[in-house]
Amino acid sequence: MDQLNLRHLYYFWMISREGSIARASEVLELAPQTLSGQLATFESSLGGLLFQRERRKLILTDLGRTVLGYAEEIFTLAGELNETLRLAPSDRPLTLSAGVSASIHKLIAYYLLQPAMVLPRQIQLNCQTGGPEDLLLRLKRKELDIVLIDRMPSVNERGSFAVHALAGSTISLFASPVLARRLRKGFPASLNGEPLLANATDAPYFEKLMNWFSLQGVRMNLVARIDDSALIKVFGRQGLGVFAAPTAISEEVCRQYExxxxxSIDDVKDELFAITRGKNPAHDGVRAICQGDVSFQPIQRTSK
Known part of the structure; x- marks a missing residue:
């Protein structure tokens, strides 16, 4: 092999990332037959198979794993270079497409994104919420610049991305003033049998909270599952149950929802992560979020 065909290498890389020729052909907008032929040509030039087929699944061979390791480095660097070139000229507003897991509290998401919004260069933010799996897929397809999630990605996911730990928070319990004052006495035993308002978006900290209740011998009465963090607090304000939220925004939660x-439960933490395609993001906004010194201060409101 006198010269490596980078296009063939790229096709192989996309097939590996997508897991099948059919899915890769959709992303590349090529016919599956064409992509299969290109893969066969590449394997012929290398003198060995890159995949073995087992029950309709593509399994990397030893040669395939070796080639994939180099391909990951080549195309990750190429992607970072492309993003760097895309940023010029510096006087243009910089578009930032951010994905935020639906289970992250909206106030927390605001604080995490804020470092990008206060940069000297103007940022045009496109923020979308969704499930972690869908957001990570969109990040891989370069539809998003960064994804904020509240769980550590799986081993397979970490192989495709860079993970940046962000400021987290312990979790606190809240309720209407009358209910809160009564439950503080004898806490946590006082929670036994009391109504609980749960987050329906599978927030990881909620499972940790349930485990903590179990360790304390506490059994609460689940009265509602709600996928909107603001609506949970409205129910709580009306005295319909206890709800959980990050301690870092407790002052704002208490003020806004009365x-x-x-x-505060120190043993239960809301862990937060920024996920990017490369370890050293070229995008100023992405870099600001990953390196930002987040301060969970109450939001200042100007008088009308």
């Missing part, structure tokens, strides 16, 4: 904090 509730009171029952207690």
């Amino acid at each position: 509730v009171e904090q029952i207690a």
Whole structure:
């Protein structure tokens, strides 16, 4: 092999990332037969198979794993170079497409994104919420510049992305003033049998909270599952149950929804991560979020 065919290498890389020729052909907008032929040509030039087919699945061979390792480095660097070139000229507003897991509290998401919004260069933010799996797929397809999630990605996911740990928070319990004052006495045993408002978006911290209740011998009465963090707090304000939220925004939650904090639970934490395609993002906004010193201060409102 006198010269490596980078287009063939790219096709192989996309097939590996997507997991099948059919899915890769959709992303590349090529016919599956064409892509299969290009793969066969590439394998012929290398003198060996890159995949083995087992029950309609493509399994990397030893040669395939070796080639994939180099391909990951080549195209990750190429992607970062492309993003760097895309940023010029510097006087243009910089578009930032961010994906935020639906289970992250909206106030927390605001604080995490804020470092990008206060840069000297103007940022045009396109923010979308959704499930972690869908957001990571869109990041891989370069539809998003960064994804904010509240769980550590799986081993397979971490192989495709760079993970940046962000500022997290312990979790607190809140309720209407009358209910909160009653439940502070004898906490946490006082929670037994009390109504609980749950987050329906599978927030990881909620499972940790349930485990903590179990360890404390506490059994609450689940009265509602709600996938909107603001609506949970409205229910809580009306005295319909106890709800959980990050301690970092407790002052804002209490002020905005006229509730009171029952207690902060140090053993239950809301962990937050920024996911990017490369370890050293070229995008100024992405870099600001990953490196930002987040300060969870109450939002200042100007008088009308």
